[in-house]
Amino acid sequence: MAKNNMEINATLGSVSIKQKKKTSQWTWYIFLIPSFLGIILFMVYPIFESLRLSFYQSNGTIENFIGLDNFKTVLTSGPFWNSVWNTFYIGIFQILITIPLGFIFASLINSTARGQNFFKVIYFLPNVTSIVAAAMIFAFVLHPEMGIVNYALEAIGLPAPKWLADPSTSKWAVILLAVWHWIGFVIIICLANLQAISAEMYEAAKIDGASGLQQWLFITIPNMGGTFAFLLITGWIGALQRFNEVYVLGGPNGSPARSIQTMGAFIYERGFTGFEFGVASAATYIMFMIILVFTFVNLKVSNMKL
Amino acid sequence: MKKGLFNKHAFILSGLLLLLIAVLVACSNSSDTSSSGQDSGSDGGETAEGSKWDGKTLKVQLIGDFSMEDSTDPITGEKTPGLDTLKEEFEKQHPGATVEFILMPWEGYTEKTQAMLTSGEADVYQMPGIADFAAQGLLEPLQPYIEEDSEFSTDIFIDQQVEGWKALGPDSDELEIYGLPFFGDARFITYDKKLFDDWGVEYLSDHPTMEEIKEKAEKMTGTNPVTGEQNYGVWFRGDWSSAFTLLNAAEGINGKWGTGFAWDEVEFEFNSPEMVEGLNWMLDMQEFAPEGIVSNQGNEKWMTKDNNIAIMLNTGPANLVQQTYAQGLEDRIAIAQEFKNDEGKGGLFAGSPITIGKASENKDLAWEWLKFATSDFAQKYFYETGAFPSIKSALEWESVKEYEHLLGPVFEAMSTPYMPRYHWAAAQPRFILTSEIEAALTGKRNAQEALDKAQKESTEWLENR
Numbered sequence: 201m202a203k204n205n206m207e208i209n210a211t212l213g214s215v216s217i218k219q220k221k222k223t224s225q226w227t228w229y230i231f232l233i234p235s236f237l238g239i240i241l242f243m244v245y246p247i248f249e250s251l252r253l254s255f256y257q258s259n260g261t262i263e264n265f266i267g268l269d270n271f272k273t274v275l276t277s278g279p280f281w282n283s284v285w286n287t288f289y290i291g292i293f294q295i296l297i298t299i300p301l302g303f304i305f306a307s308l309i310n311s312t313a314r315g316q317n318f319f320k321v322i323y324f325l326p327n328v329t330s331i332v333a334a335a336m337i338f339a340f341v342l343h344p345e346m347g348i349v350n351y352a353l354e355a356i357g358l359p360a361p362k363w364l365a366d367p368s369t370s371k372w373a374v375i376l377l378a379v380w381h382w383i384g385f386v387i388i389i390c391l392a393n394l395q396a397i398s399a400e401m402y403e404a405a406k407i408d409g410a411s412g413l414q415q416w417l418f419i420t421i422p423n424m425g426g427t428f429a430f431l432l433i434t435g436w437i438g439a440l441q442r443f444n445e446v447y448v449l450g451g452p453n454g455s456p457a458r459s460i461q462t463m464g465a466f467i468y469e470r471g472f473t474g475f476e477f478g479v480a481s482a483a484t485y486i487m488f489m490i491i492l493v494f495t496f497v498n499l500k501v502s503n504m505k506l
Numbered sequence: 507m508k509k510g511l512f513n514k515h516a517f518i519l520s521g522l523l524l525l526l527i528a529v530l531v532a533c534s535n536s537s538d539t540s541s542s543g544q545d546s547g548s549d550g551g552e553t554a555e556g557s558k559w560d561g562k563t564l565k566v567q568l569i570g571d572f573s574m575e576d577s578t579d580p581i582t583g584e585k586t587p588g589l590d591t592l593k594e595e596f597e598k599q600h601p602g603a604t605v606e607f608i609l610m611p612w613e614g615y616t617e618k619t620q621a622m623l624t625s626g627e628a629d630v631y632q633m634p635g636i637a638d639f640a641a642q643g644l645l646e647p648l649q650p651y652i653e654e655d656s657e658f659s660t661d662i663f664i665d666q667q668v669e670g671w672k673a674l675g676p677d678s679d680e681l682e683i684y685g686l687p688f689f690g691d692a693r694f695i696t697y698d699k700k701l702f703d704d705w706g707v708e709y710l711s712d713h714p715t716m717e718e719i720k721e722k723a724e725k726m727t728g729t730n731p732v733t734g735e736q737n738y739g740v741w742f743r744g745d746w747s748s749a750f751t752l753l754n755a756a757e758g759i760n761g762k763w764g765t766g767f768a769w770d771e772v773e774f775e776f777n778s779p780e781m782v783e784g785l786n787w788m789l790d791m792q793e794f795a796p797e798g799i800v801s802n803q804g805n806e807k808w809m810t811k812d813n814n815i816a817i818m819l820n821t822g823p824a825n826l827v828q829q830t831y832a833q834g835l836e837d838r839i840a841i842a843q844e845f846k847n848d849e850g851k852g853g854l855f856a857g858s859p860i861t862i863g864k865a866s867e868n869k870d871l872a873w874e875w876l877k878f879a880t881s882d883f884a885q886k887y888f889y890e891t892g893a894f895p896s897i898k899s900a901l902e903w904e905s906v907k908e909y910e911h912l913l914g915p916v917f918e919a920m921s922t923p924y925m926p927r928y929h930w931a932a933a934q935p936r937f938i939l940t941s942e943i944e945a946a947l948t949g950k951r952n953a954q955e956a957l958d959k960a961q962k963e964s965t966e967w968l969e970n971r
Contacts, residue, residue, distance in 0.1 A: 455745035
């Protein structure tokens with residue numbers, strides 16, 4: 201009898217725990233509803249609506265189904281491929297400059313005995329500055345006649361470019377801004393990895409007679425692989441979506457002469473200034489495919505597992 | 507003992523959730539409108555009892571830097587009355603009615619207006635892109651209201667303004683009135699008399715030719731003989747508004763952008779001989795301008811006492827009086843007209859009309875607002891906030907007469923723009939043309955090549971749209 205009672209109690213106990221778990225889950229699902237609703241309304245729905253629009257000629261109210269014509273329009277558009285070129289050009293040089301430079305700065309900061317936190321803050325400050333505000337300031341910094349950069353270049357006898365007023369140098373103006381803005385983030389990430397490398401490895405290398413440079417080349421750099429891969433992928437995704445700074449510096453059509461118009465700006469120009477929502481949606485999906493393929497290649501190249 | 511759905515923890519968490527939802531709902535409601543009005547007036551009151559407008563609420567959309575409360579201008583330090591002034595006056599004139607304002611910034615106004623129109627958010631709209639929206643059938647035709655209202659006449663508006671805002675409806679064969687002129691705007695040439703005096707150059711004539719501008723700009727480029735500072739003969743924006751500078755130059759020699767208003771009738775003439783000549787003139791003028799015009803730079807000292815630019819092309823009236831007087835430049839700044847064709851017309855037609863949304867349920871009250879917004883009372887109010895009036899009677903206001911040397915030429919420019927306006931400028935051809943002008947100004951292509959390319963791309967866009 202006693203045994204039976206115990207069994208009943210045990211059964212009741214397990215039922216109670218199950219009920220408790222169910223109740224607990226139910227409660228937390230309620231808390232997730234606002235987030236889910238937000239995701240469904242502001243992410244999932246627009247993604248599918250944009251896909252639908254890409255098959256229509258649409259100005260927001262009047263719509264005609266035109267099949268794949270929007271994709272054809274975008275893929276045969278000179279300005280679109282010009283915007284792809286600009287996006288990659290600015291992205292490549294931003295990454296090629298920032299990651300190595302950030303790593304070098306991080307190594308130097310890591311090797312200093314004093315003031316590490318000071319340097320971390322100084323270099324990270326640009327990254328917490330709004331890119332829109334930074335772009336507005338850079339327009340003055342790179343002013344062809346009154347800018348501090350040209351003042352410095354002239355002071356040391358170098359030619360002063362027109363920067364944003366010349367299509368041949370405007371992309372480099374954006375690259376400078378992008379490097380300045382991103383380098384703090386690169387430094388902080390690299391520093392985190394540098395501080396995680398085992399001190400025993402350096403001690404062993406010293407005992408074997410390795411110089412500081414050799415330690416850096418053969419211990420530090422190989423141990424940074426994961427960080428470099430992470431920076432490469434996040435850097436590329438950010439670079440391919442570039443919009444804010446080029447919009448502030450060159451407007452939706454990337455003045456001068458579309459020289460800094462990125463894919464994001466092309467979509468904005470066609471969608472929100474020309475009311476060609478179908479063309480803009482098609483361009484968005486083409487941009488999505490480009491980012492997808494390029495990120496896949498990046499993952500393969502960097503051997504990174506996500 | 508009972509462990510139901512509403513145990514202690516679940517009850518507290520659910521309570522918190524409800525609180526969160528309540529806060530979110532409260533926040534969203536408070537940001538919906540900028541109106542301070544809460545009551546609809548449906549409960550009557552002494553004045554509203556039995557009124558035609560009893561219980562009706564009018565939602566009015568406005569674009570720009572407006573505020574419900576009084577504010578202080580950061581440049582002039584002068585106090586600007588809030589929109590409550592208008593609300594109170596309209597509600598006084600229309601007992602029982604309530605006005606709610608929906609304010610939006612100029613940034614992204616077209617897409618925001620499109621969204622509002624589609625969802626029927628407001629009754630009355632400030633509508634710079636009227637041609638696009640009328641063609642979609644989203645606006646109420648105003649001709650019937652004008653015909654039925656004996657108290658109202660379109661003669662009150664400055665010449666060309668009503669004509670300029672006419673648009674094509676979805677089924678109309680000819681241009682119709684969908685909006686009344688609300689805010690005026692114009693383009694003209696502004697110059698600094700002090701620099702002319704320093705260089706010993708005669709002031710611009712009231713209607714200068716391209717040759718006159720070029721000749722005088724050339725003379726005033728270099729080291730100022732009085733101040734010893736670098737001066738530039740001219741400045742014009744080489745990016746965003748460069749298409750309008752070019753079009754005006756072409757109009758000065760009887761050229762035009764093309765023909766047609768409905769898209770299937772539009773034909774561009776971007777590479778006509780007049781347009782090429784105009785662009786070549788701009789390339790010549792660039793020699794007398796500071797570096798950076800293509801990136802909207804080099805004009806930082808304009809409208810200051812340290813100004814180093816003699817002639818400013820393609821300028822507008824926004825804050826002209828306020829800035830001129832705030833900077834103490836009232837004896838220096840003067841205005842000449844842009845280039846006109848043989849019919850006396852030339853330059854950008856701009857500003858904002860005011861319209862009624864097709865989806866409005868208060869169209870009669872909306873019409874009353876349109877009349878009120880274009881009355882002396884409201885137009886004077888908006889003039890004080892920095893906007894430019896669209897009615898002829900403004901010329902008689904003391905506050906306008908006081909600055910007649912500046913405002914007289916602006917009113918003249920408003921009454922002589924190129925007609926019909928460049929409605930295509932809100933679409934892709936404007937960006938194509940602007941980019942090609944930039945290509946010419948930055949030496950990537952010569953004028954003929956740039957405009958040939960603009961013509962080809964614009965025509966292709968037209969065929970594929």
